[in-house]
Amino acid sequence: MKNATILFVFIFIAVLFTNCSTKSEEYIDPRGTDYAGSESCIQCHKAEYEMASKSSHFKATAPAIPENILGDFDSRNHTFMYDKDTKLVMEKRGDSLYQVLYKNGKEVQAHRFEIVFGAKHAQTSVYWKEGNTYELPVSFYHSINNWATSPGFPADKPYFDRMIMKDCYACHSSNISSRTVNQNSTERNFMSMEVEDIINKKTIVYGIDCERCHGPAKQHAEFHLKNPNVKTANSITSFKTLSREQRLDACALCHAGNDGMKLKSRFDFKPGDKLSEFFRETKSINDTAKFDVHGNQFRLMAQSKCFIKSEKMDCITCHNPHENASKNMASYSKICMSCHQGLKHNDTTLKTMPEKLLADNCVECHMPKKASGAIKFQLSNSKQLSNYILRTHKIGIYPMTK
Ligand code: HEC
Ligand code: HEC
Ligand code: HEC
Ligand code: HEC
Ligand code: HEC
Ligand code: HEC
Ligand code: HEC
Known part of the structure; x- marks a missing residue:
């Protein structure tokens, strides 16, 4: 009888411990139970995970x-x-x-x-x-x-x-x-x-993980684990169904500067939400307004004729959201040319650069590198401020240097 009780207590403790250890192994996301964490996406989205986990966002x-x-x-x-x-x-x-x-x-x-x-x-x-x-x-x-x-x-x-x-x-x-x-x-x-x-x-x-951009995805992951034969996405917002404004807002959330009046926390934003419900803009976007090259790609781009007149340009036109900005400048030229076929530069321009070279270098002239007004730094033993240089997203015609 006594042995049986001891055995029972042992089994009870053993069960308690195994429960504890499985519990502690289970991923608990600080954002709550709607979130699965990026690691859980690997099993079904290996390609996206491998790219994104190496990106600056992560x-x-x-x-x-x-x-x-x-x-x-x-x-x-x-x-x-x-x-x-x-x-x-x-x-x-x-x-x-x-x-x-x-x-x-x-x-x-x-x-x-x-x-x-x-x-x-x-x-x-x-x-x-x-x-x-x-x-x-x-x-x-x-x-x-x-x-x-x-x-x-x-x-x-x-x-x-x-x-x-x-x-x-x-x-x-x-x-x-x-x-x-x-x-x-x-x-x-x-x-x-x-x-x-x-x-x-x-x-x-x-870092900026999968669910920061895609919204909570625990339900999505669990659904597809239970239903491996379903090949269409369940319980997740598809960027393909979003309007241009919604797609832009999902990036502008962090790439449109920080001078709006805050109405709601950026952490509450989910794809499909309207940025105007999070910030009241205090600065007009007219084409003479100055925006910094640091942190404000959206407003600079929004001042470009390409953006306004094409009515379709967004961030994904030139960037894979899972990868860093391409360093291959010729790859952007191809994107420019998809809208600017039959383009002719005038003779003055062609004198500065032959057409063949020009074809690979659209961004060098039309999205030149500029010094940030917001960020400067000083070296040890230096009295001078050094510039922080980024490429402007205001696509336009700039005076030719050289
Ligand atoms: C058990 C498999 C599985 C897991 C785990 C999973 N997904 Fe998916 N996901 C799918 C399937 C199937 C589709 C539909 C086919 C496709 O687009 O690849 C999909 C599609 C998507 C899409 C595209 C939606 C669209 O229609 O444009 C996104 C975004 C997505 N998943 C994000 C995530 C994220 C983020 C995670 C991790 C938190 C995740 N998924 C975990 C199976 C899974
Ligand atoms: C910076 C925001 C961002 C992050 C971070 C991000 N995604 Fe995406 N993802 C997007 C956008 C935007 C699209 C839509 C791309 C398009 O339509 O061309 C997309 C598309 C997808 C798709 C649909 C397939 C496709 O290429 O159209 C899947 C699946 C997906 N993401 C999974 C993931 C997973 C998994 C992670 C994390 C490892 C992740 N994403 C991280 C923004 C992001
Ligand atoms: C939650 C805030 C946030 C969101 C949403 C976001 N980004 Fe970013 N993005 C950042 C930050 C912060 C950096 C700088 C990261 C670093 O370098 O450490 C960055 C960097 C980038 C870079 C440069 C990466 C490199 O190394 O070349 C690109 C391109 C970019 N983001 C595009 C996008 C696009 C496109 C979207 C929308 C699909 C988007 N971002 C959504 C915050 C965000
Ligand atoms: C409104 C969103 C936003 C806020 C707020 C913000 N950042 Fe950033 N930060 C960005 C984006 C977007 C980038 C990358 C692109 C760029 O520089 O334009 C960036 C770039 C950086 C970089 C350089 C990253 C790199 O890889 O080169 C550092 C460092 C940084 N931020 C630190 C901070 C610190 C510290 C704060 C708070 C004092 C802050 N940021 C506030 C959006 C933001
Ligand atoms: C989605 C289509 C699209 C893409 C991609 C595009 N543009 Fe444009 N761009 C336009 C349209 C439309 C106009 C306006 C033409 C007009 O006014 O008739 C324009 C105008 C311009 C102008 C004239 C600007 C001005 O202020 O007068 C320049 C320069 C230009 N684009 C360069 C580029 C470069 C360089 C790229 C690639 C980095 C590019 N575009 C990508 C559609 C596009
Ligand atoms: C017409 C093409 C084009 C579009 C559209 C575009 N970008 Fe870029 N982006 C570029 C180019 C070119 C670079 C510079 C790459 C380099 O110099 O290495 C770049 C670089 C960046 C960087 C890194 C900054 C740096 O200097 O390292 C960020 C962040 C970024 N883009 C965000 C965005 C966001 C957010 C959007 C949408 C609001 C967007 N981009 C739309 C072409 C584009
Ligand atoms: C060497 C610098 C340089 C390069 C490289 C360059 N451009 Fe230009 N571009 C200019 C200048 C300067 C003008 C204004 C004078 C002119 O039309 O030649 C201009 C004008 C334009 C215009 C406006 C034309 C109009 O009629 O309004 C567009 C669009 C344009 N460029 C697109 C491109 C595209 C796309 C590429 C890449 C294939 C490119 N540019 C490469 C300097 C350059």
Whole structure:
């Protein structure tokens, strides 16, 4: 009898444990039970997954493990001098990387890289302090292959207090939740109305993943797992059924600048939604309005005659949403020519470049590279601001340089 009870207890515990372990293996998405997570898409959409997982979208934010961090930590280029006595050094300590501030050779502050933003042209990083993230004062730039001030940061003195708000994550990640607290409530100062967003570390979904663009897809995945013979998509929004405006809005959500008046969180956007329900635009789109080449591809493109007159151009005309922008400039020329057959340039233009060469270089002249007005940076020991250069999406006729 006693043995039977012990056996029963053992079986009970064993069952309890196996249940626990299967539960903990099951993927739980911080966004809730409607989400399946990108990994679950691989089994049926291998091609899309392999492309997208290598894209800048997937790397728009990432944990700051050494493999994800750009820039030099050991040799020549790892020091930023503020003045002769004050320097910031990028240092590897164990498995972690730090920006360490030294004054007269003595360590004053050290902050650990926790989350990285970006990979293509530049990468900035943040550290955690009291439930919030703060930008590290020095970032990495590919154009100079070196460290320089984070955008807007001073080059003559270190600054560690720029809080990175939820807004940045809303364009650079797939989720992060926050709660708003009264900053001084702990001090019982109820007169103060200062509020602060406390973000929740555990709820980050790094990068821009499948479901950030396609919407929650758990039901879709489960349906197709149960019904392998069904070959038409179930329980998912198809971009093919969306209007041009809806397709554009799905990209403009993050590629149309950040100066609209916010009505709803970007995280609530699903494909098919109207952007006008999320933002009230404060700046008119007339063709003389100036938009920055950084972060505002949509409004620049919307000022082009190609966009206005063709009535069909959208982002997918030139970009595969699962891949980075092609670096092959001739591949864009083919797309231009699909609408501009029989094109003739005048003799003056043809003198600067023969027709054959011109045919592969449409974007060099009509979408030239421009310096961002919003982002500039400063190198160590330099008094000058360096430019951050991107290609404009305002397709047009530009004065010929050379
Ligand atoms: C068990 C298989 C299965 C899984 C898992 C699955 N899908 Fe699908 N999905 C399909 C099938 C089948 C179709 C329809 C045929 C096609 O377009 O490939 C489809 C189509 C789609 C489409 C195109 C819709 C259209 O009509 O344009 C999207 C987008 C999509 N899936 C996204 C996802 C995402 C995101 C995930 C992961 C969260 C996912 N799928 C997981 C089977 C699956
Ligand atoms: C949730 C915000 C978000 C959405 C939605 C979004 N993007 Fe992006 N996109 C970004 C961010 C952030 C980057 C920069 C990522 C980086 O370099 O780290 C980016 C980068 C890109 C790039 C450059 C990638 C490279 O390395 O060449 C292209 C092209 C692009 N997006 C096109 C699109 C298109 C097309 C859509 C719509 C189908 C879209 N994006 C939707 C945020 C978004
Ligand atoms: C930046 C936004 C974005 C991301 C991230 C993204 N997709 Fe897509 N996806 C799109 C758009 C836009 C289309 C429609 C393309 C078209 O109609 O040409 C699409 C189309 C598809 C299709 C339909 C097949 C096709 O090519 O028309 C499938 C399947 C799909 N995506 C799966 C995925 C999976 C799986 C992931 C993650 C590994 C993913 N997508 C990530 C924007 C995105
Ligand atoms: C409105 C959406 C949006 C917001 C808000 C936003 N970004 Fe971005 N960010 C983008 C897009 C889109 C790109 C890539 C294309 C470009 O530069 O135009 C980008 C590029 C970057 C890059 C360079 C990435 C690369 O691979 O070259 C960094 C670093 C970056 N952002 C950091 C931040 C930080 C930090 C914040 C908050 C202070 C922020 N972003 C806020 C949309 C946004
Ligand atoms: C979807 C079709 C379409 C595509 C793709 C397209 N265009 Fe256009 N583009 C047009 C139309 C339509 C006009 C207006 C013609 C008119 O006014 O009669 C135009 C006008 C122009 C103009 C004159 C602009 C001005 O301000 O006077 C230039 C230059 C131009 N396109 C270059 C390009 C280049 C370069 C590409 C590729 C990067 C391209 N287009 C892709 C449809 C397109
Ligand atoms: C007419 C073709 C065309 C259209 C339409 C187009 N792009 Fe691009 N896009 C380009 C070219 C060309 C580049 C530059 C590639 C390079 O220089 O390596 C580019 C680069 C980018 C980049 C990377 C910026 C950089 O300099 O690295 C982003 C982000 C981007 N596009 C987003 C978008 C979004 C969002 C839309 C829709 C609003 C869009 N594009 C529509 C042609 C186009
Ligand atoms: C060397 C620079 C250069 C290159 C490369 C170039 N263009 Fe142009 N393009 C110009 C200039 C300058 C003008 C205005 C004077 C003219 O018409 O020659 C122009 C005019 C145009 C116009 C307006 C014509 C009109 O009648 O209004 C279109 C459309 C156009 N280009 C498309 C293209 C396309 C498509 C390509 C690639 C096949 C291309 N361009 C390559 C410099 C260039």
